[in-house]
Structures are given as C-alpha cells and as structure tokens.
Amino acid sequence: MTFQELKPKVKEITSNSALSKDEKLLNICQLLNEEIDYYNWVGFYFANQETKTLHLGPYVGAATDHTVIPFGKGICGQVAVSNENFVVPDVAAQDNYIACSFTVKSEIVVPLFVNGKNIGQIDIDSHVLNPFTAADEEFLEFVNLEIAKLY
Incomplete structure (x- = not known):
C-alpha cells in the first residue's frame, strides 16, 4: 500500500471515537507495520x-x-533534544546508537509536536539497510500531525 493510500486509513483511525488514545496509537503502529514491508518495529x-x-x-x-x-x-534521545527528524541508513555506522536487536539495520525517528512543543516521537526500525527516503519522512510527519490532534 502506498503512502497516499495509507493517509486516509491513518485519519480513519485517529478519528474513531470508539477507541482510546493508546488504542489509536497501537492501531497506527499495526497498520504501518503490516502495510510497509521495511517497517519492522513501529x-x-x-x-x-x-x-x-x-x-x-x-x-x-x-x-x-x-x-x-x-x-x-x-x-x-537525540531527537528529543534536536527537535528534528533523524534518519539512520546504517545503525552500525552511528556512534550514539542504542542497539535493540542485531536484526535492526536502519532507523528513522520523527518528532511529534503539539502546539509547537516536542512531546514525543514515532520510531521505526528496519531490518533493511538504507530503506528510508524523503517520502517516509513526509509520510511520518503527516502521521504525527494527525496524532497531534488527539492532544
């Protein structure tokens, strides 16, 4: 499923009044994990x-x-300080990386802003070297804008 196809599904989850905030977040994690091959931890x-x-x-x-x-x-932790997206094409080449699993090859972290304040982030690990592009960043920024509406 393309990012464009996923956007309405993200909106559908965030606007579902029958779900709690944590259920919405979990459903988004499941959606991204299931629909994007190289998103192996969300x-x-x-x-x-x-x-x-x-x-x-x-x-x-x-x-x-x-x-x-x-x-x-x-x-x-670096994104919490910098307030900027961080794409790591190869975690083995990153000095300040906390290893989660030997299967993780790359990572992308996009901060979540509410009223201009960084309240958290979405973190994605991949078992593939260098899969993340500007399109991933743009899509995850969209996801976080939708999530920010929950706060």
Whole structure:
C-alpha cells in the first residue's frame, strides 16, 4: 500500500471515537507495520520534560528493554533534544546508537509536536539497510500531525 493510500486509513483511525488514545496509537503502529514491508518495529516514545526522559508508548514489533531513554542518548534521545527528524541508513555506522536487536539495520525517528512543543516521537526500525527516503519522512510527519490532534 502506498503512502497516499495509507493517509486516509491513518485519519480513519485517529478519528474513531470508539477507541482510546493508546488504542489509536497501537492501531497506527499495526497498520504501518503490516502495510510497509521495511517497517519492522513501529512505536511511540513520549517525553517527560521534568526528568528529561522518553517513555515507551504503544508499539508493534520485538520486545525492547529500552522503555526509558534519557534525552540525548541514542537516536530517540537525540531527537528529543534536536527537535528534528533523524534518519539512520546504517545503525552500525552511528556512534550514539542504542542497539535493540542485531536484526535492526536502519532507523528513522520523527518528532511529534503539539502546539509547537516536542512531546514525543514515532520510531521505526528496519531490518533493511538504507530503506528510508524523503517520502517516509513526509509520510511520518503527516502521521504525527494527525496524532497531534488527539492532544
């Protein structure tokens, strides 16, 4: 399914009043994981500004020990500080990478803004080297704009 075909499905999930916020987030994770071949782990982290930590929210994929990540640590922690998308074509070449699994080859993290404030991020791991393009970034920014409406 193309990104254009997925957009209305994302909107359908976020506008479903029968679902809780966490159910909507989980359903989005499932949709992306099932419909995009190279999205092998899809999840959300949410920021705690007081403790400067990210906390794992709904996700789909292999279990992770990384349920709390300090700002600045790893790709997710760097995005919490930079407020910018981070695409890692090859995690083995990244100095500040927190290894989750030997199967992960690349990662993309896109911050989630609500009223101009970075409240978290969507994090995607892939078992493929360098699969992420500008189209992935644009699509995930769209996803996060839809999610931001829930807050």
